Amino acid sequence: MAPHPIAEIASYHAHIYFDGPEQRAIALTLRDQIAERFSVSLGRVYDRLIGPHARAMYQISFDVATFAQLVPWLMLNRQGLAILVHPNTGRERTDHLSHGVWLGEILPILNEEMLSDSTEAEDARVPNTTPTLTP
Numbered sequence: 001m002a003p004h005p006i007a008e009i010a011s012y013h014a015h016i017y018f019d020g021p022e023q024r025a026i027a028l029t030l031r032d033q034i035a036e037r038f039s040v041s042l043g044r045v046y047d048r049l050i051g052p053h054a055r056a057m058y059q060i061s062f063d064v065a066t067f068a069q070l071v072p073w074l075m076l077n078r079q080g081l082a083i084l085v086h087p088n089t090g091r092e093r094t095d096h097l098s099h100g101v102w103l104g105e106i107l108p109i110l111n112e113e114m115l116s117d118s119t120e121a122e123d124a125r126v127p128n129t130t131p132t133l134t135p
Contacts (some may be wrong), residue, residue: 003030003072006086007036008090008129009087009088009096009121009126010076010088010089010090010120010121010122010124011061011062011063011064011066011087011088011121011123011125012061012062012066012067012085012086012087012088012124013060013061013062013084013085013088013123014059014060014062014070014071014074014083014084014085014122015058015059015060015083015084015085015086015121015123016030016031016051016059016081016083017053017056017057017081017082017083017084017107018055018056018057018081019055019056021066022099023111024047024056025122026079026080026081027057027058027081028088029046030077030078030079030081031045031058033061033077034070034123034129035129036070036129036131036132036133037073037131037133037135038062038066038069038073038129038131039062039066039127039129039130039131039134040060040062040066040070040128040129041060041062041063041124041125041126041127041128041129042058042060042128042129043058043059043060043061044058044059045058046058046117047079049064049110051111051114052096052110052111052112052114052115053107053109053110054107054108054110055082058081058123059076059123060062061122062099062109062124062127063123063124064124066091066124068088069077069135070084070135071101073120074103075103077092077102078104080102080104082102082103082104082105082106082107083102083103083104084096084100084102084130085089085096085100085101085102085103085109086099086100086101087099087100088121088122088123089121090118090119090120090121090122091116091118091119092115092116093112093115093116093117093118094117096108096109096114096115097125098113101104104130
């Protein structure tokens, strides 16, 4: 099989997971810190299971250029939270299950059948943050 070109990656998602009130507070503080430092689109906070995710979470959508700054920052500042970072290539199932990288605990992906492998790659959502600090 021929290698996939990295040009297939239209954008990235990072899913920040939390379990219980203490981790939720940490996750929300981390969310504020991300918003202060990076031009990203912060998704809604879900206090329940949603989609294929095995824990409460929120999603961050960001462009390819932001990856090199945001992901290393998350590596150093995740404060024990589990984070899944995956590309958006239009193959949701493969992106979540095979192409993603985990920071911290590796969680199961639920309901794999709901993830398609034949959708259009998702461009980064319009940022809803305005950074005021440097990473």
